[in-house]
Amino acid sequence: MRTFRSQLAFHWHENRKRLLYFGAIVLLLDLWVLAGYGVYEPENALALVMNNNFAAISIFILLITYITGANSFPLLMGLGSTRRQYYWSSLTYFAAFSVAISLAQTMLMAALKLLLPLLGFHLDNAVISYGAMWYSQSATYFLLAMLFFLASTLMYRFGIFWGFGLIAIYVFSLEALRTSNPTLIDATARTLVDILSPHFALAASAGIALICGWLYRSAEVKTSA
Amino acid sequence: MLDYTLKCHQIYKKLGDTQAIHDAAVEFEPNAIHGLLGPSGAGKTTLLHLISGQLIPDQGAVTAGGHPVHENPGIVSRICFAKAIEQAWSEYRVQDIMKFCSLLHPDWDAGFAAEMLDRFRVPLKPKYKHLSQGSQSLLSIIKGLASRSPITLLDEPTLGLDAEKREAFYELLLSDYSEHPRTIILSTHLIDESADLFQYITLMQQGTIAAHCETDELAGQARYLQGSTEQLAPFLGDARILHQESLGSVTRLAWLGSIDHETYFREQGIEITPIPLQKLFVYLTRQEQQISEVLANENIS
Numbered sequence: 457m458r459t460f461r462s463q464l465a466f467h468w469h470e471n472r473k474r475l476l477y478f479g480a481i482v483l484l485l486d487l488w489v490l491a492g493y494g495v496y497e498p499e500n501a502l503a504l505v506m507n508n509n510f511a512a513i514s515i516f517i518l519l520i521t522y523i524t525g526a527n528s529f530p531l532l533m534g535l536g537s538t539r540r541q542y543y544w545s546s547l548t549y550f551a552a553f554s555v556a557i558s559l560a561q562t563m564l565m566a567a568l569k570l571l572l573p574l575l576g577f578h579l580d581n582a583v584i585s586y587g588a589m590w591y592s593q594s595a596t597y598f599l600l601a602m603l604f605f606l607a608s609t610l611m612y613r614f615g616i617f618w619g620f621g622l623i624a625i626y627v628f629s630l631e632a633l634r635t636s637n638p639t640l641i642d643a644t645a646r647t648l649v650d651i652l653s654p655h656f657a658l659a660a661s662a663g664i665a666l667i668c669g670w671l672y673r674s675a676e677v678k679t680s681a
Numbered sequence: 682m683l684d685y686t687l688k689c690h691q692i693y694k695k696l697g698d699t700q701a702i703h704d705a706a707v708e709f710e711p712n713a714i715h716g717l718l719g720p721s722g723a724g725k726t727t728l729l730h731l732i733s734g735q736l737i738p739d740q741g742a743v744t745a746g747g748h749p750v751h752e753n754p755g756i757v758s759r760i761c762f763a764k765a766i767e768q769a770w771s772e773y774r775v776q777d778i779m780k781f782c783s784l785l786h787p788d789w790d791a792g793f794a795a796e797m798l799d800r801f802r803v804p805l806k807p808k809y810k811h812l813s814q815g816s817q818s819l820l821s822i823i824k825g826l827a828s829r830s831p832i833t834l835l836d837e838p839t840l841g842l843d844a845e846k847r848e849a850f851y852e853l854l855l856s857d858y859s860e861h862p863r864t865i866i867l868s869t870h871l872i873d874e875s876a877d878l879f880q881y882i883t884l885m886q887q888g889t890i891a892a893h894c895e896t897d898e899l900a901g902q903a904r905y906l907q908g909s910t911e912q913l914a915p916f917l918g919d920a921r922i923l924h925q926e927s928l929g930s931v932t933r934l935a936w937l938g939s940i941d942h943e944t945y946f947r948e949q950g951i952e953i954t955p956i957p958l959q960k961l962f963v964y965l966t967r968q969e970q971q972i973s974e975v976l977a978n979e980n981i982s
Contacts, residue, residue, distance in 0.1 A: 459758065459787075462784045465784050466781055466784050470777075527769055527772070528769075530768070530769040531781070532785070533734075533735050534733075534735065534762060534769060535782065535786065536760060536761065536785055536830070537785065538734070538752045538754050539752060540752060540754075674737060676737060678768075679696065679727060679735075679736065
């Protein structure tokens with residue numbers, strides 16, 4: 457248990473600075489979106505911010521999962537971890553990150569819904585279910601994390617072709633399966649969660665996690681530069 | 682202290698199309714400093730990767746204290762493998778790397794690590810990739826020693842170090858080992874410099890273990906015979922000769938194995954002197970097939 461906590465502490469220590477910079481950049485972008493576009497479409501202000509944050513968080517997830525697959529694996533193996541320990545600690549970290557970042561995003565939405573009217577924004581009257589928002593976003597981000605984790609695992613083990621191949625399949629499958637033409641302000645319309653409901657996304661994530669686990673059972677550290 | 686006798690059981694490992702390790706079997710005596718020697722490409726680094734559990738053998742197994750190393754958290758966490766160049770550290774600052782080590786090595790000695798960083802003037806702020814080769818090696822050495830791991834593997838630890846720092850490392854290794862005895866396996870090409878450190882020597886050739894014995898035993902079995910060419914002529918075809926050189930009427934033979942009539946030789950004026958370990962290593966690696974036979978006959982390995 458102590459080792460598991462140490463490994464989670466490792467993941468946290470590895471990414472905390474990135475997370476801090478990322479958070480600062482996202483908040484600045486949100487202000488820019490609200491000031492630049494929100495004032496002209498006040499009824500869509502929340503959706504604009506959410507769309508912006510979704511894109512930013514997706515890119516950040518891509519970054520940390522790539523680093524975890526390509527760099528943290530040899531690093532942890534070189535510091536006395538087993539493959540199984542690395543795998544479970546990474547999975548736990550991604551799950552915790554997805555839940556935490558969704559919570560932050562949901563709380564931001566709640567805060568903006570309270571604050572923006574005070575600044576003169578006339579928001580639409582749509583009722584937001586914060587619990588459902590948190591859950592669906594957690595599922596979305598976790599699914600993205602698992603897909604990119606799989607891609608970075610494939611890249612590390614079998615070369616860049618396999619990783620990019622997986623991303624291409626992901627993009628093409630979205631294109632083929634999406635049910636309605638996504639609008640620019642609908643943040644979740646471009647993801648698998650738009651097609652599958654969040655709990656199916658979690659099931660898909662579990663399936664992908666199993667594939668990752670299988671790949672890591674026999675993964676080896678690269679011995680050459 | 683737990684018994685961490687390290688044993689490689691007929692290991693095979695292929696990397697790409699190359700059979701990097703072939704039928705490697707060796708038992709490393711616990712709480713001793715081992716020198717892992719061999720020419721470039723002999724499989725030393727691959728063997729260390731296998732011992733540390735970072736590579737998985739195609740056949741065979743590595744055990745420590747009778748327990749398999751592979752995916753064994755209780756054992757793997759007690760093995761510290763310090764490489765001369767750590768690719769995975771490239772993007773991290775020295776202080777982050779030290780933090781990672783303190784988090785993940787259960788017996789990490791943070792005070793010792795800080796003292797060594799200060800002594801060797803390794804800066805904390807720069808990224809690993811911006812350090813000189815010497816500082817990168819020093820950081821690996823600090824990781825290896827401060828981990829206090831019962832099994833410490835050092836792969837070319839002196840790469841890029843100047844003579845003064847190499848000497849400081851050898852002194853540090855010995856003093857640290859005397860305070861914290863453990864199994865240390867050190868692979869190096871600087872044999873003469875480090876020969877005094879080794880209690881045991883493991884010689885690798887073409888992916889297999891050619892010899893494993895006590896340093897004194899190996900050195901005691903190898904001697905120069907120097908005398909007139911005429912006197913030494915009857916021995917020139919002997920399988921125990923590793924190397925021969927002649928200058929005028931004087932011949933010198935590098936001899937591995939027992940000498941049957943040592944007193945007689947001395948009476949005849951033939952000089953018998955020890956062979957420096959570095960020279961012995963060069964002769965051994967040149968004559969790999971012959972050596973295997975001699976070592977087997979002489980019960981050295």
